[in-house]
Amino acid sequence: MTFEQAKTVVLKYVGIWNAAYPATPLWAQVAPIPAGMHFRFNGFFILVNGAMFPESVVTTFFHEYGHAHYEREHGGGNVVDSEAAAIRSSLQLSTQEGLEELAFREADAIKQMAANEPYRSAVAKLNDDPLWRKYARL
Ligand SMILES: [Zn+2]
Secondary structure (H helix, E strand, O other), X not given: OOHHHHHHHHHHHHHHHHHHOOOOOEEEEEEOOOOEEEEEOXXXXXXXXXXXXXXXXXXXXXXXXXXXXXXXXXXXXXXXXXXXXXXXXXXXXHHHOOOHHXXXXXXXXXXXXXXXXXXHHHHHHOOOOHHHHHHOOO
């Protein structure tokens, strides 16, 4: 995957969001910052580290996109549920884009992070989720 392809995927989902939720718009920027971040105000802003591989830009964006979706629906909500939604989003959108290999890689990374909270509780919540079970090879 090239950086341009990664950018195309990110812009596609930004477009889907903005068509669906014009009152709470989403912006995304790929910039030199650690991993991914998202900010909520009267809309959402996702920042993804542009120094990563294009594949990581995509999965990180999908993860933050899941956080943004969850927080938009729940007016913030709680950290563990937000994390579970973010993990699921990354797996689901990777699958949707025909990037199953990325979903397996993402699940492996999450399994390693699951030694710590909030990932530990988020993964526990996903224990019966078919997508998580598939990509985490459970
Ligand atoms: Zn997260």
